[in-house]
Amino acid sequence: MVLRAIIDYCINIFKGVLQVVLYFFIPRPLVGDGQNRQRDSQLATQFIQKFVEKYGNVHPEFFRGTLPEALERAKNELRFAMVILQTDEHDNTIKFNRDTLTSELLIAFLRENNILIWAGDVRDPEPFQASITLQATTYPFVAIIAAQIPHGSTGSSPRMIVVDRFEGISSPENMIARLTMSISRYGPDLQRIRSERAGHEAARQIRAQQDDAYLASLKADQEKERKAYELAEKQRLAEERARKEEEARQLLALNREKWRRWALTQLPDEPHPNETEVAKLSFKLVNGERVVRKFRATDTVETAYIFVDTYHLQNGASSSTVSEPPSNYTHTFDFLLVSPYPRIVHHVDKFKEIKSEQGLWPSANLIVEGLTSDDDEE
Known part of the structure; x- marks a missing residue:
């Protein structure tokens, strides 16, 4: 049972x-x-x-x-x-x-x-x-x-x-x-x-917590790698930019010097003592040196600028001349010629003759003022 x-x-x-x-x-x-x-x-x-x-x-x-x-x-x-x-x-x-x-x-x-x-x-x-x-x-x-x-x-x-x-x-x-x-x-x-x-x-x-922790760690590592990559890339770009700027600066300096050597060949000779219509210009250079030079009345204002800009080459026997100016380069002068009393700024002019420039004819005492980014070019 x-x-x-x-x-x-x-x-x-x-x-x-x-x-x-x-x-x-x-x-x-x-x-x-x-x-x-x-x-x-x-x-x-x-x-x-x-x-x-x-x-x-x-x-x-x-x-x-x-x-x-x-x-x-x-x-x-x-x-x-x-x-x-x-x-x-x-x-x-x-x-x-x-x-x-x-x-x-x-x-x-x-x-x-x-x-x-x-x-x-x-x-x-x-x-x-x-x-x-x-x-x-x-x-x-x-x-x-x-x-x-x-x-x-x-x-x-x-x-x-x-x-x-x-x-x-x-x-x-x-x-x-x-x-x-x-x-x-x-x-x-x-x-x-x-x-x-x-x-x-x-x-x-x-397992979910471990997965979350792993994903969080992975995300943190990825974020760290991303930031490291961005920092390295930023540094690389900065270095590349600095390198290019330095190359551009060196090329500019090279072209400026090459242009000056060429311009020196274009500078007219100083007038003969027997010539008339001659302007006598006295330049006080940026370093304080005083230089006197005679120019023909028909020389341009730019000629005076070229004289000052190439002065450091005129007495150097090692200064080789250049037959033509550098290509793809426009020269700018890094100074101004100024009459002090009354103050008159004589701007570069490749067409205006010295005898036509007020304050230069027939003689003048000029100050060579170096230019900066804050200068007011009158």
Whole structure:
């Protein structure tokens, strides 16, 4: 007898697993499937409204949604689920609802153990299908369903199985006693699954933190490399710019000196002592040296500038002459010739003759003023 009872119990457990699995995976019509879910959800809500109208607000917290949604919630949250199927056409329904489902003792127990409750009237399509799947024969019918991982299936996803069933009327005390047994028997498995999930989640969070730390470190390294590259590139460009500026400065200095050597060949000789219409100009150079030189009246103002600009070459035997000016170069003089009293600036003019320049003819004392970027060239 004991062996037979054990065999029957195992068969019932297998049937419970098969029933709930079949319920989850039973084929549904593709056309209007969303409409069916919406209809089933509305019927579940209507069941709750009718229950409140008839029996009051003291009742378990019924799940508002379809049965698959309720079982999926219980599976994901690792909670026991209570599926209640009933019909007003059965004589025991009123007594069960009034004496059992509205029992504050039972309601408190269900709340304390976080049991998810779904209920429906088998005259509606979804509860009717559930009654067939769960093989309900007497109403009211209650199935207790819990998530379990079959032995030998470590690491697999838990499946919902029927762990207990009530057929016919049951008192609150009887339901609490049997629920307590189910919780004692199957609760450790749920706790084990919770612990495994917590371990997996902790490991996942650690990996995520490690990944975040790695990405942050990688980003910091990349940012450091970017800044180092930008700094190196900035230095390279600065050095390149400085090199080009120095090359340009050297080329300018070379062209200036080449132009001066060429201009020296263009400088007219000093007038002969017997020549008339000669201007005598005295120059005080930038270094303080005083130089006197005679110019013909027809020499241009630019000639006086050329004389001053090439003065350092005129007495040097090593100063080789240049036959032509440097190409792509325009010479500018870096000084001004100025008459001090009254102050008159004699600007460079390659066409104006000395005899026509006020302050130069027939003689003048001139100051050579070096130019800077702030000078006001009058």
